[in-house]
Amino acid sequence: MDAATLSSVLQGGIVLGALYALMATGLSLVWTTLGIFNFAHGAFIALGAYIAWQFSSVDAWGLPLFPAILLTLAVMFAVGALMYFLLVKPFERRADVVLISVITTLAASAILENGLLLIWGPRSKQIPSLGSGEVALGQISLATSEIILLALVLAILLGLGLFLRYARPGRIMRAVSQNREAAELLGLNVPLYFAIAFGLSAATAGLAGVFVGTIRFMNPEMGTEPLMKALIVVIFGGVARFSSPLYAAFIIGMLEAFSIYVLGLYWAPAVLFITMIVVLLLKPEGLFGNHQRTL
């Protein structure tokens, strides 16, 4: 492997890692606060991409890209919060909430994906690129769009991390996830913070969708594969800390980039799944995890 190939593989790995980090963070946000697994996360990714397309494409409303992204995030936040009130809250006190929410979120995912098909049709679409041109860093040249993507993802994850660590609403979100009853007894509005967690998760999924939409063609099922990857990342890294899925995302991104290079496109996913199963067997709480479910 020569230096140019290595750097392009590394570069691909980093971009993949950034996308996975974004998706996995959203997924683990809901998992850790509500204790449920949101199977509609993939559909959120697709929905975000389509909404951003609607705002930004010259064939639709034609807004500039960055305002369109902000609007998309707002819409996705509302969709996520709504989803919590409709599909999780009615049975959150039942003992089998984990299984029921698997089913309702799967069903919601079917509704969203087919809804996308009805509204926007099956024709492939693409979102305008984040930027054009390349930036040369010594011998390596990076696409501007990739740098912007990386910067945005890191900024957003950093912001989210700081929000959870230092802002009062962020701290409360962590609190409600750890002990619902105690939070209620302190007069905290638990459903509101659950809805915020769901909304934030949906917004990050939407953002990931926007990024995917600028790189590839969009279709209503575009979220399925990223969902699986996010799942691998979350299991691989565990959810002990906000940062654990992040490390895992970049490791998985690299692993995927290298296995595609070495084994080809078809066998790469199998490598990832086997890795994940091995990690689960050896350390069910994840590579960076401990048993406590928390943010």
Next chain:
Amino acid sequence: MSDPALQVENLSGGYDPVQIFQDIDLVLHKGESIGIFGPNGHGKTTFLKTLSGLIDPWSGSIRFHGELMNRVGERGSRKWRNFNYDAVTRRRMDPKTVARAGLIHVQQGNLLFPELTVGETLSISSGAAKGREGWSLEQVRGLFPCVAERGDHKIRFLSGGERQMVSVAAGLLSAPRLLILDEPTLGLSPKIRQELCDAILTVRKTGMPIILIDQDVGFLEQIIDTLYLFDHGRISGRMTHAEMPDHDGLMALLFGEYH
């Protein structure tokens, strides 16, 4: 005469479909403190959880400073056994509203938020205090010096006693008008226990009304004005401070020759 601080009438409840306590009547006048004494497993904690809204009451009413805390009336008939009524009926009581009215419940063996630090926990604990003057952070730190020392530690790493102190501290920061303490000294070492009892006594001396559940009659005597005996999900007796017998006397009262 003004409304009593807390007036509970005919309260029944439990975990559907099992009824745990029934027809509880209880009055707490302003500035007064009461104790609840009774055997374990007879529904005291469930009753307190219902008072603070964690569990919906089945019937009866809870008034706090004249304000109704629950939607009264019998629960609607749940005719279709498999229908998820929780999805369509509003809860009859909301713990958030109760806490914001100033009825603060410090749970038994409270685990709080294991991954939050003491400082973080205290920083979010004033949520219920909207518009009311409560204890300040400094006052609370003065009351529990060892809590103040461990501000950066995660609650998970605290001892049971320290955790209980943080719970009480968090309760005080919520500007309580009535503090419910459910067996605060359960399972603590004598030294820590004494420290906690002293702190609770200090709180009581500021005029804070308290509902205290404890198995230690001596401690109860220091805090309360009226004692309720709780037996098989019912109030089986009520006595003033002066009428209170010692521990053995209470046990005889509760269990009779049956004991």
Next chain:
Amino acid sequence: MRYDPPLHKTQGLVPLLIALAALIAYPFVFEATYFRHVIILAFVFAIVATSWDLSLGYGGLFNFAHVGLFAVGIYTYSILAKTLGFSPWLSILAGGGTAALVALLISLPVLRLDGIYVILVTIALSQLIYFIVISWSDVTGGTSGMVTLPTLKIGDYRLSKDGRIGYYFVGLGLLVANLAFLYLLTRSRLGRAIVALRDNKYYAIARGVSEARTRALTLMASAVFTGMAGAFYAAYLRVASPDAFGIGFLTVLLSILLVGGTGTIWGPVIAAFVISVLSEWLAGFGAWQNIIIASAIILVVVFYPGGLWAAVQELREAVDALRTSLLARWRRREVRAREDRLNAKERFIETRHGLIAIADTGDKGKPALLFLHGNSACKEAFYKQFHAFRDMYRVISFDFPGHGVSSNGDPETAYNIAAYAEIAEAVLEDSNVADVRVIGWSLGGYVGLELAARANVEVQALAIAGTPPLNQVPIDFGRGYNPDSHLVLASKQYFSRQEASDFGNSATAPVSEDSAFLHRNLRRTDGRARLYMIGKLGIIDWPRQMRMLSQGKFPFALLSGSDDPFLNHDYIARLRYGNLWRGIPQDIPGGKHAPFFNKPDEFNMRLLAFLHDAERDRGDEKENTREIDREIDRDPGLGH
């Protein structure tokens, strides 16, 4: 242990046979082959969904690789029958074998995990199988799959001929075999271990259930017919495609399971037909098809989590409630026959718990006796006592709600011991009776104890028959009764004919001219009355009854039949209370659960003696209290 009789002893067998006969007759009656195709697919879905229910519903193992097992069956058939040229029939059997083998592999990681991690790892495994299938394209055909698979033949007859009638019956046979397998498995030792592990893992392990072995066997058992169904599916459609791994297929199966109801065998079977037909019917609507089905799933799990099976149960309950209520209404017209039997007037009063039928001999001057009947009986059970005691006493009895000719009540509120005691108070008030002697039989005994403990009416004496007083419920329940008797039926909602006569024979008397009316009445009882009465035992303050008895404020007699099949006679014999008549529990020699019915003379004699003694004691006591009152009058200080 829960009473769970085999299928042929309940009323489940007949509907099942009717359904099977209908499915066998169907292709001969209706020729339309397209709809026949839909039903063949429904057979496949029903097999996969019910097998999945074994691990997910019964075992509580969230195995989301189940769809992968189905795909394993498909590809086993494709590779064996097409590539390697094996017999298609053997390939179908082999599909079950490979699926079970893969299930064993799946169980390895599952054994180490719990809850949501099981879902995640099984999804990952299912994806892994998927990626292996599409990557290994030399063998599996990759993303394009395999086509023109060999069809099934018997001799030279191709099963697809005559509108696929051959496939129809192979599918039906496979479904029946699968259901029989699951039915027997769930009732076996292994089946009980599976449920025990789900309900209380650590307790089950402590009782010697091997978690690893049971879980592995659960997954393998759920895989066998799933794999065969997959192989059959491939043989039927003659294609193998990786679409079988898709979220779409998973959603359809999950919806069948959830809409049908988890933890039952029959619910998902019904749902498989409903959802197959529904989704076929919606097929013309394009994307709306999935949206409508997904919305239906959400509505079901949010509002009615029990699914179709629970709805069937609830419907059955409603029909049974209507039947018993109409029966009671109809029999109210036979008032003459009842009045003649009791030689007493019947009247009805409206209470909080519905219309209550009272029989009352009505001599206001005489002391009042109140008789309380037992579970699933009626006031006429005491007709021998009505005749024997009417000269000296005013005899009153009434039908509990849901019993006799009283109306059915709201099961939540009316069918429990406290409510019956409350009704007894209403009956006494309506009869203008201030003080009463109460005789309670069986369930009525507890009602009598509760009536006395409530202390709203003055109970001057209490006799109970066939009732062991309980202190700790439900622990003492096991001690006071003989659990091997037909008592297990006392809480069963629906009686088959056999069960009705079993219970009637044990609780009252074998059918004879004398007891025929009791057996006839049994079938009128609202089944919910049995179910809810047992379910609401917890709302009674049992220790209050015991404190009352030990304080001995009134004379109390225990009169049990010496041959009562329900009772644990050792438990009864040890009972002692403050004011127990003659100091010990009394046996009626030769008496059964209803000693007043099968040994009336013996019983009446003792009851009369008890009532006399009670009267005399009360007289003495009155003297005593009068003495004390006089003392207090003389010395006011003594009262404080």
